[in-house]
Amino acid sequence: MLQARQLHFHYGRKIILAGVDLDLAPGELVCLLGSNGAGKSTLLRLLLGLIKPSVGEVLLAGRPIGAFTRRAVATQIAYVPQGHAAPFPYTVREVVLLGRLPSGSLFRAPGAEDHAHVTEVLARMGISRLADRPYTEVSGGERQLALIARALAQGARLLIMDEPGNGLDFGHQLRLLDCLLELSEAGFGILMTTHNPAHVVMGSNRVVVLENGAITADGAAAQVLTPAAVAALYRIDPERLTQDPLSGTISVRAKPRMNDAHAH
Numbered sequence: 123m124l125q126a127r128q129l130h131f132h133y134g135r136k137i138i139l140a141g142v143d144l145d146l147a148p149g150e151l152v153c154l155l156g157s158n159g160a161g162k163s164t165l166l167r168l169l170l171g172l173i174k175p176s177v178g179e180v181l182l183a184g185r186p187i188g189a190f191t192r193r194a195v196a197t198q199i200a201y202v203p204q205g206h207a208a209p210f211p212y213t214v215r216e217v218v219l220l221g222r223l224p225s226g227s228l229f230r231a232p233g234a235e236d237h238a239h240v241t242e243v244l245a246r247m248g249i250s251r252l253a254d255r256p257y258t259e260v261s262g263g264e265r266q267l268a269l270i271a272r273a274l275a276q277g278a279r280l281l282i283m284d285e286p287g288n289g290l291d292f293g294h295q296l297r298l299l300d301c302l303l304e305l306s307e308a309g310f311g312i313l314m315t316t317h318n319p320a321h322v323v324m325g326s327n328r329v330v331v332l333e334n335g336a337i338t339a340d341g342a343a344a345q346v347l348t349p350a351a352v353a354a355l356y357r358i359d360p361e362r363l364t365q366d367p368l369s370g371t372i373s374v375r376a377k378p379r380m381n382d383a384h385a386h
C-alpha cells in the first residue's frame with residue numbers, strides 16, 4: 123500500500139502540488155488524468171521517492187518511503203517511465219533480466235532462477251518470440267510490453283506507469299489495457315497517467331484528476347468522467363461531447379463546418 127499525505131511541491135517559486143492526498147492499494151488500477159503540465163509526472167516521482175516533498179510525506183507499507191533503500195523500494199514498486207531508451211543494444215531478455223537486479227547483488231551473475239523468472243514474465247506479456255531481438259529494434263508497443271515485463275521481473279506488486287499507452291497503435295493500447303486489468307485482478311496495484319479518457323473507460327476502476335496542484339476528483343470512472351468534467355479538464359466545448367449511457371464511452375462530435383451552417 124502506497125499513501126501520499128498532504129504533498130506540497132514547488133520548482134523554485136512555481137507551486138506544482140499543494141496538498142495532494144492519494145492512496146494506491148493492491149488490486150486497483152488507477153488512472154491519473156490532468157492537463158499538460160498539471161504535475162502528474164512530478165507526483166509519480168514523489169510517490170517513488172525520487173524527489174522529496176517540501177511538506178507532507180509518502181508512506182510505503184506504513185513507513186516513510188525515505189526510510190527504505192532504493193533497492194528495497196524497487197522490490198515493492200516498479201516504475202515504467204515514458205519513452206525509455208536503452209543505453210546499449212541489449213536484447214529484450216537482457217532488459218527484462220535487469221529487473222532482477224534489485225533482488226540480488228549488483229555484482230552477481232543472473233542464475234537459473236532469474237532466467238526462469240524472466241522466461242515466465244516474457245510469456246505472460248506475450249513477447250517470448252522477441253526475447254533475443256535487440257531492444258532498440260523492436261517497436262514502441264513491444265518495448266512498452268518489455269518494460270512492463272521488466273517491472274514484473276522485479277517482483278514488485280505496485281506498478282507506476284507514466285503514459286504507458288503513449289505512441290501505441292489502437293490495438294496495442296487495447297492489449298496493454300487488457301493486460302493491466304488482468305494484473306490488477308491478480309492483485310497488482312497500478313497507477314498510470316494517461317491523456318486519453320477512453321483508457322479510463324476501458325481499463326480503470328478508479329480515476330483521479332489533478333488540476334491546479336490539487337486532486338479535484340477521485341472515484342469510480344463512471345462517476346468522475348462525465349462529459350462536463352472532461353470538457354472542463356481539457357477545455358473543450360461540452361456540446362461536442364456525448365456519452366454512451368451503457369458503456370460510459372465519451373465520443374467527440376466533429377466540429378461543424380462552415381458549409382453545414384449555410385445549409386441549415
Ligand SMILES: Nc1ncnc2c1ncn2[C@@H]1O[C@H](COP(=O)(O)OP(=O)(O)OP(=O)(O)O)[C@@H](O)[C@H]1O
Binds near residue numbers: 157158
Ligand atoms: N525540473 C524541473 N524544473 C522546473 N520546472 C519543472 C521541472 N520539471 C517539471 N517542471 C514544471 O512543473 C510542471 C509540472 O510538470 P510535470 O511534468 O509534472 O507535468 P505533467 O502533468 O506530467 O505534464 P505532461 O502531461 O505535459 O507530461 C510543469 O509546469 C513543468 O514545466
